[in-house]
Amino acid sequence: MTFNYKDIRKDFPILDQKVNNRPWIYFDNAATSQRPLVVVEKIHEFSLQTNANIHRGTHFHAIKTTEAYENARDIVKEFLHAKEREEIIFTHGTTESINLVARSFCERFLSEGDEIIVTEMEHHANIVPWQMACERHHAKLKVLPFADNGNLETDLLESLISSRTKILAIAHVSNTLGTVNPIKEIIRIAHNHNIPVLVDGAQSVPHITIDVQDLDCDFFAFSGHKIYGPTGIGVLYGKRAWLDKMPPFLGGGEMIDKVTFEKTTFNELPHKFEAGTPHYVGAIGLGSAIEYIRKIGLENIAAYEHQLLTYASDKMKELGGMKFFGESPNKTGVICFQLDQIHPFDLGTLLDQLGIAVRTGRLCADPVMDHYEVTAMTRASFSFYNTMEEIDRFIDSLIRIQKMF
Amino acid sequence: MTFNYKDIRKDFPILDQKVNNRPWIYFDNAATSQRPLVVVEKIHEFSLQTNANIHRGTHFHAIKTTEAYENARDIVKEFLHAKEREEIIFTHGTTESINLVARSFCERFLSEGDEIIVTEMEHHANIVPWQMACERHHAKLKVLPFADNGNLETDLLESLISSRTKILAIAHVSNTLGTVNPIKEIIRIAHNHNIPVLVDGAQSVPHITIDVQDLDCDFFAFSGHKIYGPTGIGVLYGKRAWLDKMPPFLGGGEMIDKVTFEKTTFNELPHKFEAGTPHYVGAIGLGSAIEYIRKIGLENIAAYEHQLLTYASDKMKELGGMKFFGESPNKTGVICFQLDQIHPFDLGTLLDQLGIAVRTGRLCADPVMDHYEVTAMTRASFSFYNTMEEIDRFIDSLIRIQKMF
Amino acid sequence: MTIEEVQQAIIADFSVYEDWMDKYTYLIELGNELVPIDAAYKVDQNLIRGCQSRVWLQQKMEGDLLIFEAESDALIVKGLVALLMKVFSGRTPQEILDAEPYFIDEIGLRQHLSPTRSNGLMAMVKQIKLYALAYKQILSQKK
Amino acid sequence: MTIEEVQQAIIADFSVYEDWMDKYTYLIELGNELVPIDAAYKVDQNLIRGCQSRVWLQQKMEGDLLIFEAESDALIVKGLVALLMKVFSGRTPQEILDAEPYFIDEIGLRQHLSPTRSNGLMAMVKQIKLYALAYKQILSQKK
Ligand SMILES: Cc1ncc(COP(=O)(O)O)c(C=O)c1O
Numbered sequence A, B: 001m002t003f004n005y006k007d008i009r010k011d012f013p014i015l016d017q018k019v020n021n022r023p024w025i026y027f028d029n030a031a032t033s034q035r036p037l038v039v040v041e042k043i044h045e046f047s048l049q050t051n052a053n054i055h056r057g058t059h060f061h062a063i064k065t066t067e068a069y070e071n072a073r074d075i076v077k078e079f080l081h082a083k084e085r086e087e088i089i090f091t092h093g094t095t096e097s098i099n100l101v102a103r104s105f106c107e108r109f110l111s112e113g114d115e116i117i118v119t120e121m122e123h124h125a126n127i128v129p130w131q132m133a134c135e136r137h138h139a140k141l142k143v144l145p146f147a148d149n150g151n152l153e154t155d156l157l158e159s160l161i162s163s164r165t166k167i168l169a170i171a172h173v174s175n176t177l178g179t180v181n182p183i184k185e186i187i188r189i190a191h192n193h194n195i196p197v198l199v200d201g202a203q204s205v206p207h208i209t210i211d212v213q214d215l216d217c218d219f220f221a222f223s224g225h226k227i228y229g230p231t232g233i234g235v236l237y238g239k240r241a242w243l244d245k246m247p248p249f250l251g252g253g254e255m256i257d258k259v260t261f262e263k264t265t266f267n268e269l270p271h272k273f274e275a276g277t278p279h280y281v282g283a284i285g286l287g288s289a290i291e292y293i294r295k296i297g298l299e300n301i302a303a304y305e306h307q308l309l310t311y312a313s314d315k316m317k318e319l320g321g322m323k324f325f326g327e328s329p330n331k332t333g334v335i336c337f338q339l340d341q342i343h344p345f346d347l348g349t350l351l352d353q354l355g356i357a358v359r360t361g362r363l364c365a366d367p368v369m370d371h372y373e374v375t376a377m378t379r380a381s382f383s384f385y386n387t388m389e390e391i392d393r394f395i396d397s398l399i400r401i402q403k404m405f
Numbered sequence C, D: 001m002t003i004e005e006v007q008q009a010i011i012a013d014f015s016v017y018e019d020w021m022d023k024y025t026y027l028i029e030l031g032n033e034l035v036p037i038d039a040a041y042k043v044d045q046n047l048i049r050g051c052q053s054r055v056w057l058q059q060k061m062e063g064d065l066l067i068f069e070a071e072s073d074a075l076i077v078k079g080l081v082a083l084l085m086k087v088f089s090g091r092t093p094q095e096i097l098d099a100e101p102y103f104i105d106e107i108g109l110r111q112h113l114s115p116t117r118s119n120g121l122m123a124m125v126k127q128i129k130l131y132a133l134a135y136k137q138i139l140s141q142k143k
């Protein structure tokens, strides 16, 4: 085995602490991941040694910072297997990436009476921007549903598509159901109708190797903080053909070519979409996070996380009164569940008391709550730094809590 | 004197390094400031000990992180003397703050034929978003000019205002001319006509005590990285009355109340304008930066920086062939200049070779370049960690370079 | 019992438990014992905003006294609600306005139930005080 | 001199200077010596993009040889431009395409003049090669 979690734990000293007098167990990875020491140290070191605003600088630190920032772009480009570095836009997170497209793409390509397709399992970040765009442009939002087991009803896609469909936006992996959607197939179907596809990769990049050219997606969005990187940084990949045609999103420094009050012309990609001083420290941290996981190997990570998922699912099933939301055979290490009649808020509070962090609530996915007719869920989500022993303690804690009600 | 720069230098170890074999002199503070050790350490410490996604979390780290983030909001609120903490929106920088208003305010309040006023000395970040808004809404951008000495032609303001004027956007301090604009008076004039005012405070917050209630501005924007804080974080202050009326800017998690595909309702302030996972590490760092400068005292900082400005200006004037851009009696420590016929790029390159970082180019202010009919400028900008000795070396370097041409 | 006495009693009750899990067990007990409010009152307008679980709060005047009824779909929250009911329900508006629910701090609940924890305990106290203020004004106008 | 010889000569010239300030002085000298290009060619379409200073590049064919003329409003850049002219101007398209301007690295210019420094040295080399490619195709069609 190429994967030794004991070594891995050393990379994440933050995990080595007590919460409520018990060793901390962090099962809230789908909300945000922990950052390995190399990333924290990289940011620290950089912050102590190098700092200047980037681009157009003629001095040493400006050049060094610019190089570090642009080097991070190259790392992301390799990571996503994009064709050109100019197709990698640094944003502040998945949410901003999607909003960028929902504003700029729709401003150019969405007209009254047009349609946008999303799925029923989307995170709010991949619903609300499109709803807002539809409202601005008097267009219509259509929804591809999922089945109770958590699988998308891909068969229905053709029937949702019309000559007015302008874009399809879909999560690669659902943040509640864990389902890995067959996006390659979906992209193929959409492309048959000349419909571009935006993939929300927030929950897939930490677990699945991405090749945007092979997927042939038109846009791909993800967040740094979910992939062991810093907060406040994210990525939008977009095919040059689309990005070139879209009007800019934010106006400001760096994204312009020449400003006069009569007429402003815009800079080339990627700068056109990077207005203002970028979060260069964040980009550099993200680059170092990607290098870290490439060293571990995403296949190794995925394989181990699958073991965690299977082990946890099996053990949880053995408890009576366990209901799972999302049981696709093809899913990542995310388990949404309901135990007996215990309210998720109670369960989360008590698990926390026992040192275990899970997420409870509506998980930014109201339509998924509505689908199952529940007001809230409990979600345990695993990462490759979690262990089988932690799952054992999680199960024991569930048993203990079950008895309290 | 309450101010001892020798102590201050200890807070900024990054300054204590050589560039091109000479002790580094950082005179590019208007582009971005250096961060004191307490800020760097605060981020480092926090990153090593605490991390979880904020809001709606039931577990220990989520609560601790949320508290730290919301505490930063309180610090900003106090710093700006805002009335309510809900009026403080965390953004990713001045540029995003202005774009937020240019999108959301204009979507609601700007119609065909309306007008927006900016000034001729604005940074592109306070021009382009308004130009884009005018283009979207078929409105007109009007420009308040400045005189050659760098002072705004405030007298002309009344004549620019019409019944169609919907908003006025103005820099508190110009990033090229250094002029401190009489914004309180300008706001009073605008308010007489019921016109709200957005103040671009990017260049004022590091030097001038801000009281948004006293100024009575409607919006105030600034960036963390220019005020000794981290990159990727910024602030928009807005009066509740306006923020409540404006539609949301970005759609996503946290900014919603309830999402259905038929109808989405939005969350209360400030969440309504904070879609997605915020850059909580950045906000916490910004809070610590503000605490740091409050401890030093903005008055002390301003007084010392004024000494640096006067000293440098006087010495520079003694050199032959020196032309200044911006000579307002009321200015911050920013000096834009032209030495003989030496191209700013050459000057910047050679200064860098001598260990001195200045900014050269168009400074994100094309209209200022056009005003003086130059293609580029050289800018030296000072901060309270700079010293008289550094200015002496700067002057010596200018003399040396002057002889090379 | 006065508000003061009730708070002291609650503090005494909780002082028995050292382990937080036991305190929660006790809260769950209290939650289970709380009389459910009439389904007719479980409407959106009685929902307390900012809670992760749903909390309904309903009030009425009986003579000079303000009677509260409340419920939650989460049991721990229901237990907390039960405590607040003991403290605040059946009091005059003035008594409510004068009282600080310091027991929350004393039994260590605030740190576990801070506003940012979005369980809405604070939101609920605020709502109770708002009602008290409103009724006080109504009563003073009657006189 | 062949391209190779010119590059070697430049490297030799620069090897005299240890201090970068002296190298810059030399570059400024070279810049001052560069024959200015005709004002008629100083138009936007001849501007090299991505430079902080303005750099104009103009080309023509004389027989089999590609002649470049260039200028910049910044003197150091003009000096760099002069070096590139020595290397690339008056060569056949094929010679230009075959040549790598390794002298830039050797005299330590790349580190001081990286693409992100936006002085456009690299952009200029790219543009020169593009012209060479274009003329090569034109020439081969003529034959
Ligand atoms: C006056 C002014 N406004 C706006 C900005 C843009 O700030 P940021 O790049 O941090 O968004 C700057 C900084 O360059 C500035 O000086």
Ligand SMILES: Cc1ncc(COP(=O)(O)O)c(C=O)c1O
Residues within 6 Å of the ligand: A030, A031, A093, A094, A095, A096, A123, A125, A126, A171, A173, A174, A175, A200, A202, A203, A223, A225, A364, B253, B276, B277, B278
């Ligand atoms: C599927 C999915 N999309 C989008 C988002 C939003 O990401 P962020 O909050 O980093 O912008 C998330 C994270 O919660 C997610 O899980």
